[in-house]
Amino acid sequence: MARIVFFGLGNMGRPMALNLQNAGHQLLGHDIVPSMRDAFVAAGGRLGDDEASSLADADFVFSMLPAGPHVRKLYEEMIIPHVSKNATLVDCSTIDVETSRLVAGLAADAGIVMMDAPVSGGTVGAEAGTLTFMVGGDDGGFAKAKPLLDIMGKNIIHAGGHGNGQAAKICNNMMLGIQMISVCEAFNLAESLGLDAQKLYDISSTASGQCWSLTTYCPTPGPVPTSPANRGYQPGFTAAMMRKDLGLAEQAATSSQVATPLGNQAAALYQMFCSAGGQDVDFSGMIRFLKSGQAAGDKQ
Numbered sequence: 001m002a003r004i005v006f007f008g009l010g011n012m013g014r015p016m017a018l019n020l021q022n023a024g025h026q027l028l029g030h031d032i033v034p035s036m037r038d039a040f041v042a043a044g045g046r047l048g049d050d051e052a053s054s055l056a057d058a059d060f061v062f063s064m065l066p067a068g069p070h071v072r073k074l075y076e077e078m079i080i081p082h083v084s085k086n087a088t089l090v091d092c093s094t095i096d097v098e099t100s101r102l103v104a105g106l107a108a109d110a111g112i113v114m115m116d117a118p119v120s121g122g123t124v125g126a127e128a129g130t131l132t133f134m135v136g137g138d139d140g141g142f143a144k145a146k147p148l149l150d151i152m153g154k155n156i157i158h159a160g161g162h163g164n165g166q167a168a169k170i171c172n173n174m175m176l177g178i179q180m181i182s183v184c185e186a187f188n189l190a191e192s193l194g195l196d197a198q199k200l201y202d203i204s205s206t207a208s209g210q211c212w213s214l215t216t217y218c219p220t221p222g223p224v225p226t227s228p229a230n231r232g233y234q235p236g237f238t239a240a241m242m243r244k245d246l247g248l249a250e251q252a253a254t255s256s257q258v259a260t261p262l263g264n265q266a267a268a269l270y271q272m273f274c275s276a277g278g279q280d281v282d283f284s285g286m287i288r289f290l291k292s293g294q295a296a297g298d299k300q
């Protein structure tokens, strides 16, 4: 049984922390928002009293926070000054590679092991314990963290050194964002050419246009009954989250001077979609936005 402190009890962190606790570990949850703490307790979770005393006894510290500045502040002001030197730190938030490497360096300077381990699989995967973890950091830290990641996920991949988990997440989601737009454009064009959506799906899902955005998450209603297109584009994965991840890809491409023109264009389109009111709509709702400029989802 490990003593685990978990920071960030939001949509993802709450079910992840509960899975660790329900597997028999001694878990203490922390969140800065009272309603998040209440929801965690209502779901059976145990809260820590104050952060510093939770950290002093921790074997593992997980964090699942919105963005890089939140992670940096938490690490600089709370975790590194107060955590036990024997603890392993695991940040599961999706953040920029630069901040991820910076906090790993601060931890290393203090003699503490830190891993980045962003996830894919969304809230459904967090609840079911079937997330994919993309892990950056050294072999020893990976070996220590893996048994706990196995409880929360089903694919745990060591992507290399510090920040490489974030790099994998950003590159994957840049592919996804671009591919989704390409599938949306193709269905809109097919419609205007008098080609039935199901026919295009039947052909392209077994031809060279095949991709996840088509076969698992088809943005037009009908061909894939479980896709958000069949429930008024309720998320799923929101356009705002896709915009955030494409922004991280843009930032990484700029700082490493790599050309990602389609990634940049996809970021601009998702920004327009969000600015038109689509931030809480599933990202596959891009199909309707491209066709009509309509961003808001249907009410069910």
Ligand code: NAD
Pocket (backbone or CB within 6 Å): 007, 008, 009, 010, 011, 012, 013, 030, 031, 032, 033, 036, 064, 065, 066, 067, 070, 074, 092, 093, 094, 095, 119, 120, 121, 122, 123, 236, 237, 241, 244
């Ligand atoms: P969320 O906003 O629901 O939860 C984040 C929580 O962190 C909030 O409850 C917030 O109060 C808390 N928090 C912020 N600063 C804190 C601090 N200093 N100490 C303690 N708690 C603090 O967000 P989410 O949907 O759970 O996403 C979390 C991360 O996971 C993000 O980086 C997101 O990009 C990533 N992610 C989300 C999904 C998804 O489908 N929601 C999928 C993959 C990855």
